[in-house]
Amino acid sequence: SGPYALPGSPRPPTERSGDPDLTFFAALDPTQVRVEQGRMPVAGADGGTVEVAVPVAAAERVGVGxxxxxxxxxxxxxxxxxxxxxxxxxxxxTGSPYWRLDDLDGRGVKQGGFTTYGPLLAPPGVLSGGRVSAGASGWLVTADYASLTAGRAEALGDAAQSGMEWLREQKVLSGTTAATTDLPAILERLDRSLEVSRSTLLVIALQLVLLAGGTLLLVARLLSVERAGELRLLRARGASRARLAAGA
Structure with missing residues (x-):
């Protein structure tokens, strides 16, 4: 919804400005909130009163229950x-991407030139039924990346970027839509990480090849030394060169 002024102010008189403290209504995803006290609001409250749920942080500051x-x-x-x-x-x-849609980032309180509390969680019908002033709407889109491969990452980033541009150009959205995505930047960082990983694996593979080669040379050297000792022993016992050559 649009902004609403709270009655009075919970701040000390020395901290108050000429502007009232503000709040606003929102219809939130029920799976993203946990009721600590009372219950979720329902539509159809008596006497035109709107039921709301208040963030705990805001309730403690404002002093409501x-x-x-x-x-x-x-x-x-x-x-x-x-x-x-x-x-x-x-x-x-609060670390969920969902709360990036909230101007208060799920903290319940935001201080600036004036203080804003909220959002006041209201039934969806309250916001769509004209009982409160209209405000901005936000959607969070998620995707299933289970089938995504590294080879398709660049194409996915390009598609995400062009999709944002397409949304902003739609007349049905009145040309005032703000569409954002961090996916291209995330995919770019992922691609750099993959390049580093590939380079690291290549270095490790080369080190293993060198280690294996060195091991083979060492074994060959040991066998050569042992064979030389056996040949000297055979010559000392009178073995001819022809016999030694045949034994080799």
């Missing part, structure tokens, strides 16, 4: 929204 009611002011001059806190949640893994 399950069952609390707040009235949020739309910073885009839309109607105020009354909310009731149905629960508190944490991201399952």
């Amino acid at each position: 399950t069952g609390d009611r707040l009235t949020l002011t739309d910073r885009l001059d839309g109607p105020a929204v009354r909310v009731v806190v149905s629960g508190l949640y944490r991201p399952v893994d």
Whole structure:
């Protein structure tokens, strides 16, 4: 959703600015969050109140808990929204690529010129039903690389780059879409790593060949020394050169 102003401020008076602290609504993937207290919000709250779940980090700073009611002011001059806190949640893994879609990176709090808390997890119908102001939407696309081979990495990187350009040119997306991917850069680093690995394996293979050659030479030298000792012993016992040559 768009930005909403929180009532009051949890910060000490000396740290407050003229701008209110902000929050926003979002419909999150349920598999990416873990409810720590209360329950997930559901649609159809009584009296036009919107149920939301609040990040634990934000709830601790703002001082709200399950069952609390707040009235949020739309910073885009839309109607105020009354909310009731149905629960508190944490991201399952803030290191997951999913949380790169969140302006707060899953931390629940972001401080700058003003402080933003959130997102307030709301039922999907709340955001699509016009009950809150419209905001940016984000999608995270993942792929199955089980069949990917090193020989296809360059083509995959080119396809990913051209795919991003294609998305940005689509009129149905109003020309305001920001499509990004790190795949070409990742594949380039992977290719460099493979080159280093191949070079390392080649050096190791050459070292093994040299070691094997040196071992064979050493064995041949030992056999030659042992054979020379046997020949001297046979000559000392009176063996003729012809017999020694036949024995060799």
